[in-house]
Amino acid sequence: MDILQNLLTTLEFIIQGLWITVWVTVVALVVGLVFGVLTALMRVYGNRFWRQVATVYSVVIRAVPVVVIIFILFFVIAEYVNLSPFLAGSLALGFASGAYQSEIFRGALQAVPAGQMTAARAIGMSKVQAIWSIVLPQALRLALPAWGNEATLVLKDSTLVFVVGVPEILRRTQQVSARTNEPFIAFGAAMLLYLGLTLLTTQFLGWVERRYRLQM
Amino acid sequence: MTTDPILRLENVHKSFGETHVLKGVSLTIQPRDVVVLVGPSGTGKSTLLRCINLLSPPTQGKIWLEEQEITAPGVNQDKVRQRIGMVFQDFNLFTHLTALGNVMVGLTRVRKMNKKEAYDLAMLELDRVGLVDRADHYPAQLSGGQKQRVAIARALGMDPHVMLFDEPTSALDPELTGEVLEVMQQLGQEGMTMMVVSHEMGFARRVASRIVFMEGGYIVEEGPPDQMFDAPRNERTREFLNKISSFEDNGQGE
Numbered sequence: 001m002d003i004l005q006n007l008l009t010t011l012e013f014i015i016q017g018l019w020i021t022v023w024v025t026v027v028a029l030v031v032g033l034v035f036g037v038l039t040a041l042m043r044v045y046g047n048r049f050w051r052q053v054a055t056v057y058s059v060v061i062r063a064v065p066v067v068v069i070i071f072i073l074f075f076v077i078a079e080y081v082n083l084s085p086f087l088a089g090s091l092a093l094g095f096a097s098g099a100y101q102s103e104i105f106r107g108a109l110q111a112v113p114a115g116q117m118t119a120a121r122a123i124g125m126s127k128v129q130a131i132w133s134i135v136l137p138q139a140l141r142l143a144l145p146a147w148g149n150e151a152t153l154v155l156k157d158s159t160l161v162f163v164v165g166v167p168e169i170l171r172r173t174q175q176v177s178a179r180t181n182e183p184f185i186a187f188g189a190a191m192l193l194y195l196g197l198t199l200l201t202t203q204f205l206g207w208v209e210r211r212y213r214l215q216m
Numbered sequence: 217m218t219t220d221p222i223l224r225l226e227n228v229h230k231s232f233g234e235t236h237v238l239k240g241v242s243l244t245i246q247p248r249d250v251v252v253l254v255g256p257s258g259t260g261k262s263t264l265l266r267c268i269n270l271l272s273p274p275t276q277g278k279i280w281l282e283e284q285e286i287t288a289p290g291v292n293q294d295k296v297r298q299r300i301g302m303v304f305q306d307f308n309l310f311t312h313l314t315a316l317g318n319v320m321v322g323l324t325r326v327r328k329m330n331k332k333e334a335y336d337l338a339m340l341e342l343d344r345v346g347l348v349d350r351a352d353h354y355p356a357q358l359s360g361g362q363k364q365r366v367a368i369a370r371a372l373g374m375d376p377h378v379m380l381f382d383e384p385t386s387a388l389d390p391e392l393t394g395e396v397l398e399v400m401q402q403l404g405q406e407g408m409t410m411m412v413v414s415h416e417m418g419f420a421r422r423v424a425s426r427i428v429f430m431e432g433g434y435i436v437e438e439g440p441p442d443q444m445f446d447a448p449r450n451e452r453t454r455e456f457l458n459k460i461s462s463f464e465d466n467g468q469g470e
Binding site (some may be wrong): 033078113115116118119120121122123124125129133137138141214215 | 294354374
C-alpha cells in the first residue's frame with residue numbers, strides 16, 4: 001500500500017483525539033494557573049500558616065510522578081466522587097502543573113520591584129488591592145516566558161492520561177499501531193501532530209509575550 | 217494669624233531593630249506651609265516622611281493629621297494615606313500602565329469613580345503637570361522629569377491635603393530637575409501644603425516657607441529661609457547649608 005495514503009488514513013483516525021488532547025491540556029493549564037497563582041500569593045504574601053500549606057503542596061506534588069497522581073485521582077478519589085477518566089486525568093495534570101506554576105509565579109511576584117507595592121499603598125490602596133491591580137498584573141507578564149515553557153510541557157504530559165483510557169492522540173495511535181502493525185507510520189503521525197501543536201502553542205504564546213511585554 | 221495645624225508630630229521615634237533612626241521629632245505644619253527638610257544623608261529625613269504617611273509607622277510618638285490622631289490604634293491607614301500624597305525619588309510609576317493609567321488606577325480602585333469621571337479628572341491632573349500629550353505613553357517611554365511629573369499627577373488625583381516629596385529630583389539629570397521643581401513651585405503657589413526632602417537650595421529659597429534642618433535623628437533648627445541661610449543660630453546648620461550652597465554656586469545646581 002502507498003505509504004502516503006497509509007499515513008493519511010492513520011492521521012484521519014488519530015486526529016479525532018486531537019481535540020481531547022487540546023482540552024486535557026487547556027483544563028490542566030487553567031487548573032494549574034489557579035493553583036499556581038494562589039499558592040504563589042500564599043507563599044509571598046501569606047502568614048506563616050498559608051506559607052507552609054503552599055510550600056507543602058509544591059514540594060510534595062513535585063516529588064511525585066504525575067502518573068501516580070492520575071491513578072490516585074482515578075482509582076481512589078473517583079470511588080467517592082463521580083469523576084470521568086477525562087476529568088480525573090486533566091485535574092491530576094492541572095494539580096501537578098500547579099506546583100510547577102507556583103514556582104514560576106513566586107519568582108515573578110518577587111521580581112516586581114518593592115517600590116510598586118509602596119507606591120500603590122501610598123495612594124491609599126489596601127494590600128489586597130495593591131496586589132490585585134498593581135503587583136499581580138506585572139508578575140503575570142514577567143512570568144509569561146517561563147509559563148509558555150510550562151504550557152508545552154503540559155501539552156506533552158497530556159499523553160499520560162492515556163493510562164486511564166482517555167482516547168487522546170497517543171491512545172488512538174496505539175490502537176492504530178496494534179491493528180495495522182505499522183508502528184512507524186502510526187507514531188510518525190502522532191509525532192507530526194504533537195510537533196504541530198507545540199509549534200502553534202509557542203507561536204501563540206510568543207505573540208502574547210510580545211503584546212504584553214513590560215518595558216522596564 | 218492662627219489656624220489649626222494640618223499636621224502635628226509629637227516626639228516621633230522610629231527604630232529598625234537596633235538602629236534608632238528618629239530620636240524624638242516634634243513638628244507642627246500649618247495649611248499652605250511649604251517645609252523643606254534638609255540635612256546630611258542618613259539622618260532620617262526620608263524615614264520621617266514614611267512615618268507621616270504610615271508606610272512605616274513610628275515606633276513611638278503621635279501624629280495628627282488635621283483633627284485626627286493617625287497613630288491611634290484602629291485607624292484605617294489606607295484612608296489616611298489617601299489624604300497624604302507621596303512622591304518618591306525613583307518615581308515608582310506602575311510599569312504596566314500608561315501615564316493616564318497611572319493616574320486613573322487610584323481614581324477607579326480607591327476613589328471608586330466610574331471610568332468616565334476618572335478619565336476626565338486624570339486628564340485634568342496630567343494637564344496640571346503639562347503632560348496631556350504623553351497620556352498614552354508607558355513609563356519606559358518617558359524621560360525622568362516626565363515620569364516624576366506623572367507621579368505628581370498620580371498623587372494629586374487622590375485630592376491629598378498634604379503632599380510629601382522624598383528627594384523628587386535626586387534621580388534626575390540636572391537639566392531635567394527644572395521642570396519638576398517648576399510644577400512643585402506652582403503647587404506651592406496654589407496653596408498645597410508640602411513637605412519636601414531636597415537639596416535644591418534655590419528651590420528652598422524661592423518656595424519654602426520654612427526650612428527644617430535635621431541631623432542624627434533630631435531636628436536641629438528650623439526657621440524661614442532667610443534666617444536659615446543668612447543667620448542660622450546653630451553652628452552645624454551654618455556649616456551644612458554653606459557646604460551645599462557653595463556646591464551649587466560651583467555650577468552643580470539649577
